[in-house]
Amino acid sequence: MPGSIGGSYRSLGGSGGDVYRATTTVATSSANAASNSSSTVLDTVKKAFNFVSTSSSASQKDERLIDSKQQQHLLQIRTDSANTNTCRKMPTSGVAEEAALLGTMPSDSMDDIELKNIQLQFPSARSLSRDDSSACEEIVSTDHGPIVVAIQGSRNKPAILTYHDLGLNYISSFQAFFNYIDMRALLENFCVYHVNAPGQEEGAQSFNEDYVYPTMDELATQLECVLAKFGLKQFIGFGVGAGANILARFALTNPNKVSALCLINCVSTQAGWIEWGYQKLNARHLRSKGMTQGVLDYLMWHHFGRNTEERNHDLVQVYKSYFERNVNATNLALFIDSYVRRTDLNIQREMDLTKKKEGMTLGMPVINITGSYSPHMDDTVTLNGRLDPTNSSWMKISDCGMVLEEQPGKVSEAFRLFLQGEGYASSVKLCPKIEPVLERY
DSSP states (O other): OOOEETTEEEOTTSSSOEEEOOSSOOOOSHHHHHHHHHOOHHHHHHHHTTOOOTTOHHHHHHHHHSOHHHHHHHHHHHHHHHTHHHHSOOOHHHHHHHHHHHTOOOGGGTTTOOOOSOOOOOOOOOOOOGGGOOOEEEEEOOTTOOEEEEEESOTTSOEEEEEOOTTOOHIIIIIHHHTSHHHHHHHTSOEEEEEOOTTOSTTOOOOOTTOOOOOHHHHHHHHHHHHHHHTOSOEEEEEETHHHHHHHHHHHHOGGGEEEEEEESOOOSOOOHHHHHHHHHHHHHHHHTSSOHHHHHHHHHHHHOSSHHHHOHHHHHHHHHHHHHSOOHHHHHHHHHHHHTOOOOOOOOOSOGGGOOTTSSOOSOEEEEEETTOTTHHHHHHHHHHSOTTSEEEEEESSOSSHHHHOHHHHHHHHHHHHHHTTOOTTOOOOTTTHHHHTTO
C-alpha cells in the first residue's frame, strides 16, 4: 500500500500529488489543532463538499492531475449524492406512490398524475330467463292435465323435489339459488326435480274457460305421477309458500315417500278473511284486466314484505318487471283461487311423547325457515307449534323477506347442515368453521 502523507493517499503514478483529499485534516501539531478548533462551521462544510479556495496549493495539484472533464463529473456526482434530499426532484410516479402510502394526495401533483386502466364495472343483470337454465324440461301427464318438470343433475343420485310459490315458477324461484356457489357443490350429490304448477311455466298457454284448476290436495296428488314418471321411491322436499303447503300435504298422505322437508314461509292454516278478500280481488283483476298495479303490489308484498325497495332496490325492479311481462295472468288467477280455498293441514303436536300417535303431524325431519321481514312469519310460528320438536327446527333469517334471493348464503348453509345431519351429502367439503358443528350430529 502506498505511504500516507498528511492523512491522504499518495498517487500511484509517483508524481507526489494526492489523488483523494481527506474531508478532515489530521492534526500533526499543536498549531494545526489550534487552527482546527478555530475554524468555523462554514469552513467545515466547504471542506466536506470540496468547495475550498482555488488559491489552495493542494487544489491546484489535484486540478493538474485530474482532467477538467473528469473533475466536473466528479464534482457533479458529489453534489448530487450530498444533496439528494434537497436538490433532486422525485419523479411524478414516486410522488404519487408516496402519497398513496401516506393516505394523502398532494394538490400540486394532481395535474401530473394520469389515470390509466380504469374501467367502469357494472354488476351483471339478474336474469329470470329459461335461456340461463341448465335444467332439462320434461312434460308429465297427470289426471288434471300435463305439468312441466325440470331436471337438474344426475338422475342416479338422491332426489330433491322443489315446488314454487304464487306468481313464480322453477326459474324465477329456484334458478338463482341452486346456481349459488355453495349450492353447486351440493348438486354434485343430488338430482333436483323442479315441479311447476299447471300453467305457471314460462310461455304457458292460457287455459280454456271450462278448465277446472286442481285444488291444493289434487296438486299434491300430482306428485305421485312425477315419482312414477322418474322412478323415484323417496325425495327431499324443498318448497316455498304455496309450494311448501303442497309438499306438506303430500308428506302427510305419503310419509314413506318423503325423507325430509325444507319448508319456507309455509302456511298450515286456511285463509283468513283479509287474505281471502285480497286474493279474490286479485284473481278478478287478473282475469279481467291482467297484471294491474294493485295485483303487482300485493305480489311484491307477498314475497318481500314491506320496505323492500329500501333493502334491495335492484332486486325489486327485476321481479316487478318479471311479474309484468312473464306471468300468464289468467293461469295465475286460477292458481290463486286454488290457494285461497285451501283447507287446514289438520296437524297438531302431541304434548305427551309417551302417547305419540302416527299421522298427527309430520313424521319426517323438517326445517321451517322464514325471513324477519316476511309477512308469513307468524304462520311459520304456528306451523312450528304443530310440529314434533324432536325432529323439527324453526329458523328466522334476519334482514330479508324473500330468503332465497336476499340471503342465499345463509339458507344454503342451513340446508347443507340439515342434510348432513340426516346423513346426506357427506362428501360436500365445508369450511373449517362448520366442520365442528357437524361432529355433534
